[in-house]
Amino acid sequence: MAAEVLRQTVTLRWRGTVTWAVGLAALVLLYGALWPSIRDQPSLTDLLDAMPEVLRSLLATTDLSTPVGYVQAEVLGLTGPLLVVLYAIVSGSASIAGEEGRHRLGLLLAAPVGRARVVLEQSGAVVLGSLVVAASLTLALLTSSVLFGLDLAVGHVVAAGLHLGLLGAVFGVLAVGVGAATGSRVLARAVPAVLAVLAYLLNGLAPLVGWLEPLRPLSPFWQSLGHQPLLTGVSVRGVVVCVAAVAVLAATAVPAFGRRDVMA
Structure with missing residues (x-):
């Protein structure tokens, strides 16, 4: 049957994916709910000015007093990418390496x-799950x-979700x-996680x-x-x-x- 492996994988993991999606959505809603109470606080500007330049660069924001700047710092600067990437790595490591570790890959x-x-x-299945989790953030x-x-632009929010x-x-x-090449679930998690941290620091620093x-x-x-999708929308180059x-x-x-050789 066409895409039988994909179908089985999605069926087995849908509960975990939904849990990640709901948790991320709840966190984003919490950040959103805080906005009305802090948007007029002059201390926001003071807080940003007091931040080390390195931290401002990592969060990719220059203004916490605007909705876009606030969402960029609180959601897209670290929390959103961190959780979406973490979900994807956990899901990816559970694929071939995870199935082999459970002695189910031979079957x-x-x-x-x-x-x-x-x-x-x-x-x-991993790509689909990542898009679903990012869609929940959107x-x-x-x-x-x-x-x-x-008052965020709908198209730009959708663009940010797509890129995430x-x-x-x-x-x-x-x-x-990594899991397919080594059969190690530990390496399948560790290697992408280390590279993700290095890539994040490279972009920010x-x-x-x-x-x-x-x-x-x-x-x-x-x-x-890097093109700040909340301000500019979709980057065709980035997608490609x-x-x-x-x-x-x-x-x-x-x-x-x-x-x-696969361990049965």
Whole structure:
């Protein structure tokens, strides 16, 4: 049956995905609910001015007194990307490496399903889950915009959600690939997590460190969020780069998995 692995994977993980999505949406709604009580506080500007320049650069905001600046700092600067990427890595590491660790991968491969199909459809499930979790953030931001007077542009909020979903997909599929190549769930989590932290720091610190600036386009965070989608909308280049990265990572994982002996 077409996409049987994808269907089974989505069916097995939908509860976990919904839990992540609801939790992230609730957190975003909480941030939104705080806006009416703090938007007129002059201390917000003082707080931003008191922040170290490094922290302001990492959060990619220059004004906490505007809705866009507030959401950028509280949601898109760290919390949103952190949770979407974390979900994707956990989901990706649970794919091939997780199934192998539970001694269920051998049963899957005993069916008339090639290894390439397993890798690609497991990767597809991770991408789909990342987009669903990011969509929950999008809906929560749109709801907050209406309920709490954030007045965010709908198209720009949707763009931010799309870029967050693709950002998670990059690291999630990387986790699938590491798990496919090594069979280790620990490595499938650790390698993408370390690279995600390094990529986040590269994107945030590049404006302050001259020699890092030429390397900044290598960071998926810069490709996804560096153009500040809440202000500018969708970056076609960012979408293309992230989709291409996902495709390359999945394609690379196929031969790596094909060459390895699988623990039954």
